[in-house]
Amino acid sequence: xxxxxxxxxxxxxxxxxxxxxxxxxxxxxxxxxxxxxxxxxxxxxxxxxxxxxxxxxxxxxxxxxxxxxxxxxxxxxxxxxxxxxxxxxxxxxxxxxxxxxxxxxxxxxxxxxxxxxxxxxxxxxxxxxxxxxxxxxxxxxxxxxxxxxxxxxxxxxxxxxxxxxxxxxxxxx
Amino acid sequence: xxxxxxxxxxxxxxxxxxxxxxxxxxxxxxxxxxxxxxxxxxxxxxxxxxxxxxxxxxxxxxxxxxxxxxxxxxxxxxxxxxxxxxxxxxxxxxxxxxxxxxxxxxxxxxxxxxxxxxxxxxxxxxxxxxxxxxxxxxxxxxxxxxxxxxxxxxxxxxxxxxxxxxxxxxxxxxxxxxxxxxxxxxxxxxxxxxxxxxxxxxxxxxxxxxxxxxxxxxxxxxxxxxxxxxxxxxxxxxxxxxxxxxxxxxxxxx
Numbered sequence: 477x478x479x480x481x482x483x484x485x486x487x488x489x490x491x492x493x494x495x496x497x498x499x500x501x502x503x504x505x506x507x508x509x510x511x512x513x514x515x516x517x518x519x520x521x522x523x524x525x526x527x528x529x530x531x532x533x534x535x536x537x538x539x540x541x542x543x544x545x546x547x548x549x550x551x552x553x554x555x556x557x558x559x560x561x562x563x564x565x566x567x568x569x570x571x572x573x574x575x576x577x578x579x580x581x582x583x584x585x586x587x588x589x590x591x592x593x594x595x596x597x598x599x600x601x602x603x604x605x606x607x608x609x610x611x612x613x614x615x616x617x618x619x620x621x622x623x624x625x626x627x628x629x630x631x632x633x634x635x636x637x638x639x640x641x642x643x644x645x646x647x648x649x
Numbered sequence: 650x651x652x653x654x655x656x657x658x659x660x661x662x663x664x665x666x667x668x669x670x671x672x673x674x675x676x677x678x679x680x681x682x683x684x685x686x687x688x689x690x691x692x693x694x695x696x697x698x699x700x701x702x703x704x705x706x707x708x709x710x711x712x713x714x715x716x717x718x719x720x721x722x723x724x725x726x727x728x729x730x731x732x733x734x735x736x737x738x739x740x741x742x743x744x745x746x747x748x749x750x751x752x753x754x755x756x757x758x759x760x761x762x763x764x765x766x767x768x769x770x771x772x773x774x775x776x777x778x779x780x781x782x783x784x785x786x787x788x789x790x791x792x793x794x795x796x797x798x799x800x801x802x803x804x805x806x807x808x809x810x811x812x813x814x815x816x817x818x819x820x821x822x823x824x825x826x827x828x829x830x831x832x833x834x835x836x837x838x839x840x841x842x843x844x845x846x847x848x849x850x851x852x853x854x855x856x857x858x859x860x861x862x863x864x865x866x867x868x869x870x871x872x873x874x875x876x877x878x879x880x881x882x883x884x885x886x887x888x889x890x891x892x893x894x895x896x897x898x899x900x901x902x903x
Binding site for chain 2: 505506507508509510511512513514515516517518519520521546547548588622623624625626627628629631637638639640641642643644645646647648
C-alpha cells in the first residue's frame with residue numbers, strides 16, 4: 477500500500493512538472509519600457525530703481541531693472557510741477573513715447589540688469605533771472621510692470637493686471 | 650496484454666516516467682528561457698534574434714531608450730536623457746504664456762512589431778525637489794494631440810497623469826504620430842500672490858510673495874512596448890489593461 481502511494485505521488489509530480497512547463501512558456505511575453513523627465517524653474521518678482529541727474533533745468537532719468545529680477549519689465553514715467561513751471565520731454569532714441577494719461581512709456585521690456593535709455597524732463601518756463609529764494613518743485617514718478625507674453629513670444633505690457641492675493645496676518649503684541 | 654499491464658504497474662515504469670518528466674522540465678525550462686535570451690551558436694548564423702526595443706522621442710531627438718541587446722547575452726541597452734533640456738538657450742529665461750515646441754513621440758527601436766502606450770505626468774516640485782501635490786496642474790499646458798491613432802485612457806488618467814495608447818502596431822524603426830506639439834505655462838500663475846500683513850503696534854508692514862516663484866514644473870514620460878503576438882493577453886499581463894485588437898487595431902475594452 478505504501479509503495480502504491482509513493483508511485484502515485486511520483487506520477488503526480490511528473491505530470492505537474494510537464495504542466496508547469498507548458499504554463500511557463502505561455503506567459504513569457506516580450507515587453508520593455510523607457511522613461512525620462514525634465515523640469516524648468518519659475519522665476520517671478522522684480523525690483524527696479526530710478527536714477528536722476530539734474531543739469532541746467534533738466535532732469536535726466538533712467539530706470540534700472542535689478543540683476544536678480546526674475547522677469548523683464550515695462551516702465552512708464554511722468555513729471556508733476558506747480559503751475560509756474562511748464563514741462564516738456566525729450567529722448568535721443570525715440571524709445572519713450574507719450575500715452576494718453578500723460579505718462580511716457582518706454583517701448584521695450586527691460587531685461588534683468590538692464591536700463592532704459594535716458595528720458596529728459598525739461599523745465600521750459602523757468603523765469604530767466606530767478607531771484608534768490610525763488611523755489612519750484614518738479615516731482616517725477618515712475619511705475620513698472622512685469623512683461624507678459626503672447627503665445628508666439630511677443631512681449632506686451634498689461635498695466636491693468638489684477639493680482640489674486642491671499643492675505644495672511646501676523647500680529648506682534 | 651498482461652505483460653503490458655504488469656510493466657505499467659512496475660516501479661521501473663514509474664521511475665522512467667519521472668526521469669523523462671524531470672528531463673523535459675529542465676530542458677524545456679532552459680529552452681524557454683533561452684528563447685527569450687539567446688540562441689545557440691548554430692542558430693546565430695541562421696536566425697535573426699527577436700529583440701524588442703522602445704525609444705522616447707522629443708522634438709525628433711531620442712531622449713531615452715531600452716532595447717534588448719543584439720549580443721543575445723540577456724542584457725539590455727539603455728540610454729537616458731532629460732526632457733526639456735533644449736527648451737531654453739543658456740541665457741534664456743522661461744517666459745510665461747509662450748508656447749514652446751514639445752513634440753513627443755515613441756519609436757520602435759527593436760526588430761519585432763510592437764504595441765506601445767505612454768504615460769505623461771505633469772506636476773510641481775519645490776526647490777528641494779519635493780512634490781507639491783496641492784498645486785493645480787492645469788497651468789502646465791502640454792498640448793496633447795490624439796489625432797487618428799492615439800487614444801486617451803480616461804479611466805487611468807488624472808489631472809496629473811495622462812495615459813495614451815497607440816492604436817496601430819509599430820513596425821521596427823517606425824515612429825508613432827506625435828502626441829503633443831507645444832508646452833506652455835499659463836501666466837495666470839504670476840497673479841497668484843500671498844500678502845503677509847504684519848501688525849506691530851502702530852506699524853503695519855505688507856509683504857507680497859509670488860506663490861510660484863522658485864518652484865519648478867516637471868514633465869515626465871514613460872513609454873511601454875509589448876509584442877504583437879497574443880497581444881491582448883500580453884497587454885493584460887504586462888500592463889494590466891484589457892484591450893481588444895481587431896485587424897491589428899487596438900481599442901480599449903469597456
